[in-house]
Amino acid sequence: DTEVTQTPKHLVMGMTNKKSLKCEQHMGHRAMYWYKQKAKKPPELMFVYSYEKLSINESVPSRFSPECPNSSLLNLHLHALQPEDSALYLCASSPSSGKNTGELFFGEGSRLTVL
Amino acid sequence: GNSVTQMEGPVTLSEEAFLTINCTYTATGYPSLFWYVQYPGEGLQLLLKATKADDKGSNKGFEATYRKETTSFHLEKGSVQVSDSAVYFCALSGSAGNMLTFGGGTRLMVKP
Numbered sequence: 001d002t003e004v005t006q007t008p009k010h011l012v013m014g015m016t017n018k019k020s021l022k023c024e025q026h027m028g029h030r031a032m033y034w035y036k037q038k039a040k041k042p043p044e045l046m047f048v049y050s051y052e053k054l055s056i057n058e059s060v061p062s063r064f065s066p067e068c069p070n071s072s073l074l075n076l077h078l079h080a081l082q083p084e085d086s087a088l089y090l091c092a093s094s095p096s097s098g099k100n101t102g103e104l105f106f107g108e109g110s111r112l113t114v115l
Numbered sequence: 116g117n118s119v120t121q122m123e124g125p126v127t128l129s130e131e132a133f134l135t136i137n138c139t140y141t142a143t144g145y146p147s148l149f150w151y152v153q154y155p156g157e158g159l160q161l162l163l164k165a166t167k168a169d170d171k172g173s174n175k176g177f178e179a180t181y182r183k184e185t186t187s188f189h190l191e192k193g194s195v196q197v198s199d200s201a202v203y204f205c206a207l208s209g210s211a212g213n214m215l216t217f218g219g220g221t222r223l224m225v226k227p
Binding site for chain 1: 158214
């Protein structure tokens with residue numbers, strides 16, 4: 001199994017809603033990532049979890065709250081988002097967050113629209 | 116800091132044409148270099164990689180050679196197909212670990 005599975009594929013929410021994006025991998029990877037991708041732009045790193053602990057937060061607003069319940073699951077909790085947060089949110093995993101490997105396995109993404 | 120510069124697209128080619136997408140980088144130390152591909156409506160997939168100077172990465176007919184002297188990692192394919200239409204991202208991973216620095220992406224459109 002070499003897949004990273006993300007749900008939902010599409011999400012529409014209002015600015016007062018609370019929703020969550022979910023990501024799952026069963027490759028035994030110990031590092032998991034959230035990226036945000038706007039149209040026609042490269043992915044931007046948001047968070048990195050290494051061995052289920054948050055290791056990097058790229059100064060992401062607190063309306064985005066990551067959670068790593070176990071080594072296979074990664075969630076992104078969304079609350080009070082703004083229309084400019086509309087984007088494709090990509091989850092990725094890698095065997096570790098160690099030096100110089102750079103080979104990430106990406107999910108297909110969750111396309112979020114904030115009204 | 117690290118940075119990656121790619122040629123801007125879109126690149127439009129006819130089927131069976133030769134493809135080159137230029138990529139140059141700036142990094143300290145000895146980064147690893149990657150090409151990722153994103154097909155419409157999908158996430159990114161690793162296409163190929165090279166971890167040291169003069170290495171050649173190859174996959175699905177695509178090739179790229181790690182050129183330290185010119186700090187480049189150009190992507191080439193001898194004969195493109197319509198199914199190669201996608202966005203291609205050059206990326207590097209430096210000594211700080213697995214954090215990828217992406218180029219801006221190049222959209223390739225192949226016409227029958």
